[in-house]
Amino acid sequence: MKKIRIHEEYCIGCHLCEITCVVKHSPSGKIIKTFREEKENRPLPRVRVEEEGYVSFALQCRHCDDAPCVENCLTGAMYRDEKTGMVLCDEDRCMGCWMCVMSCPFGVAERSKDRTRVGSKCDGCVGKGEVPPCVENCPNEALTYE
Numbered sequence: 325m326k327k328i329r330i331h332e333e334y335c336i337g338c339h340l341c342e343i344t345c346v347v348k349h350s351p352s353g354k355i356i357k358t359f360r361e362e363k364e365n366r367p368l369p370r371v372r373v374e375e376e377g378y379v380s381f382a383l384q385c386r387h388c389d390d391a392p393c394v395e396n397c398l399t400g401a402m403y404r405d406e407k408t409g410m411v412l413c414d415e416d417r418c419m420g421c422w423m424c425v426m427s428c429p430f431g432v433a434e435r436s437k438d439r440t441r442v443g444s445k446c447d448g449c450v451g452k453g454e455v456p457p458c459v460e461n462c463p464n465e466a467l468t469y470e
Contacts, residue, residue, distance in 0.1 A: 325409035337380035
């Protein structure tokens with residue numbers, strides 16, 4: 325299974341991965357509309373750039389082989405897609421217990437922006453192209469898909 329790999333030595337903290345992620349998961353899928361008109365419906369970025377001093381890197385779901393979020397999900401909303409191997413969230417089954425948030429060793433599972441019952445995490449942009457948009461739009465190749 326291919327995974328997104330982070331190369332922190334190449335990350336310049338431009339946040340383009342975050343912007344691309346928000347746009348790809350927004351209702352319109354268009355950058356101007358997403359940031360000007362969809363403020364209430366705008367999703368959280370499912371990748372987050374962490375910065376401290378001169379070091380920056382993109383942090384997102386690692387789709388762990390032994391995914392604690394899947395193991396600890398009370399309803400089975402967190403599951404591994406058999407075709408892609410990605411850990412995904414079935415939003416209709418999520419009851420908002422936040423076990424995924426509490427059990428993620430990387431701290432990347434979050435509550436959705438509107439604070440409803442749905443968890444939010446990287447879904448690898450399954451079905452949105454062969455290469456995830458965050459990887460495709462990284463100007464310094466700090467994110468690769470291997």
